[in-house]
Amino acid sequence: MWIPDRQSKKPLYQQIADHLEQRISYGEYPPGSLLPSERKLADQLGVNRSTVILAFAELRSMGIIESRTGSGTRVSKTKWGATPKHTPNWSRYAEGGSFLPNPPFMRRIREALHQHPSLIDFASGELSADLAPNDEITKLMSEHKYTSYLGYDNPQGYVPLRQALVSYLERHRGIHTTESSILITSGSQQSLYLITQCLLSPGDAVAIEDPSYCYSLPMFQSAGLRLFRLPVDSSGIRPEDIRALYKKHRIKMVFMNPNFQNPTGMVFDAERRKQLLDLASELRLPIVEDDPFSLTAYDGVPPSPLKSMDMIGSILYIGSFSKIAASGMRIGWMVAPNSIVERLADARQQMDFGLSVIPQQVAAQFLNSNHFVPHLERLRMQLQFKRDLLIEALQKELPDLVTFSIPQGGLHLWCKLIPEVHDGKLLEEAIRRGVVFVPGSVYGSDSGYIRFTYARAKAEEIGPGIAKFAEALRELIGEKPAL
Ligand SMILES: Cc1ncc(COP(=O)(O)O)c(C=O)c1O
Known part of the structure; x- marks a missing residue:
């Protein structure tokens, strides 16, 4: 059975995409047929599910496969007549140019948020919808020509x-x-x-x-x-x-x-x-x-x-x-x-x-x-409220496992993990449990730090989000949750 070559310079996802494309072109997966699920393929090939997701994205961008939520990934019926072999090799073009891709963790986080919109989001460095001045702006737009x-x-x-x-x-x-x-x-x-x-x-x-x-x-x-x-x-x-x-x-x-x-x-x-x-x-x-x-x-x-x-x-x-x-x-x-x-x-x-x-x-x-100054005043109060919810949740769920200083402004809390854990494993474990954050290494620091953004999640999600994160962390360090 074929598995990707880890010594090769070609990225794993690209090897998998090429392999699947070849098998599809051999007729092993005829037009309209169902491909194995991402998780199953990941298990079979001994790679992360995110690698299979990337391989599928590559095949999807070439029009070879189509995915529909709930009904899996199928070989494309419509595009297959015109064989993709005749189209430009877009993946090669996409690797060209002088602009480097985002760091892998950032791509993984973006992809996870895209795939699972219900994830509790401690990663996106922005305000939640209720903190933005939507009503004020709508009013101004209707008042002014x-x-x-x-x-x-x-x-x-x-x-x-x-x-x-x-x-x-x-x-x-x-x-x-x-x-x-x-x-x-x-x-x-x-x-x-x-x-x-x-x-x-x-x-x-x-x-x-x-x-x-x-x-x-x-x-x-x-x-x-x-x-x-x-x-x-x-x-x-x-x-x-x-x-x-x-x-x-x-x-x-x-x-x-x-x-x-x-x-x-x-x-x-x-x-x-x-x-x-x-x-x-x-x-x-x-x-x-x-x-x-x-x-x-x-x-x-x-x-x-x-x-x-x-x-x-x-x-x-x-x-x-x-x-x-x-x-x-x-x-x-x-x-x-x-x-x-x-x-x-x-x-x-x-x-x-x-x-x-x-x-x-x-x-x-x-x-x-x-509207501007009252909006700012409301924003400050609500950000402080969310910050306090986050601190309370961290103190309740992980009193022995994290340290941090209390931010006096901004949207983020920078948290040091006391136990040593693998950034990527912790991120995957957290995503599996429904919560996402940014590993500190993305910001150049040594591993062992986490950036939690408290502005983006809804207030009522902050406590449950940290509880999920705590489960993921305790799972990784092999600890039972405190009762
Ligand atoms: C320090 C800092 N600079 C710049 C930006 C870019 O923000 P924007 O382009 O939305 O103003 C961000 C966004 O997170 C930021 O945190």
Whole structure:
């Protein structure tokens, strides 16, 4: 009986897909016939079910098989007449290009959430539907006529939104700027992308926090950057580490998320902020300040951004609507020196002609409306409530097995597991029990950490979700649950 070759350079899922395609073309599985289930094939071939799922996805993308929920996976009837051998080899194309795929854990989590929408989701770093300002936005959309010209707009961003952001930044973030220094982006993600693609070159050395959201983004590697780590302690990174990296590797830029950092929840220490700004000015080193979470500060006093203290233009400041309002609107912004904004706006024109003007109009209305501040207040209270539910559940279910610091803002709790467990096995065991989280190694840290996002799950799911997670963990370490 055939099994995949683990020594081969070809990925396991690809070997399985090729093998199945061959058997289908031999007529072993005629058109319309049922293929073995994913679980059965995984058992037969001695691989993870996720590998078979990938092999099936490959065959599905080629039109060879079709899956319908509840009735399994069948060989395609319709497409089979035109043999897929005549179609371009899309899988080879998909492996080409310069953009690397997401880390395997992230793909696995996305796939599990897609396949099992009822999973309790401690993985997705976003707000649950009830925390987003849906009613307010629907009301604004029905009250306002969006009559402006719907042709190509300025790729730097819709002017009324940039004007609204000038007062938002002044009022809520203590940042003084003008609309010509603001670039509207498709979320903060696009700001990071534009910076890595347009301001840096392959081979450049940059410093990122460890652990950090940036590690979960292959975009840094895709841009050919050399990444150096700045360890994060309870007060954030240490400026002297930046000096050392500069001396040794001539780093060209530093990426930071100083306020309620993803994943640790840490707030960068005030004294270190001053030292960092002095160092940035001494070394003429640009600092990217990624600041999506600060307005969630549960005490209502958001930490001041580095940008508000930046008198010489060292900071590229990135903000977003995603964690404070609605991630699906894809509204983000960058505040930067004029030459940089112009360069990046020019790149936007080449890439996509700028963001659609419609969500920009809605975002401007929302920021200017008297709904925005009450929404923020409600959001903070509800996030704090969910955080407390998570802490209570962890203390009840796993008092002896985890440690963590209590986040004072943001969406995430960074949790250290006391027993040693295999990240991947724990994730699979948790998914099997109906809950999903992100293993800390995705963020560059050593294994043994977990990022729990408490914003995405419904409040009533948090306790049961942690109970399922605790069962999975105790199962792996061979412990019976406490009665
Ligand atoms: C620190 C950080 N930066 C940037 C992003 C990207 O968010 P968006 O593009 O939705 O603004 C995220 C999303 O999780 C994040 O956590």
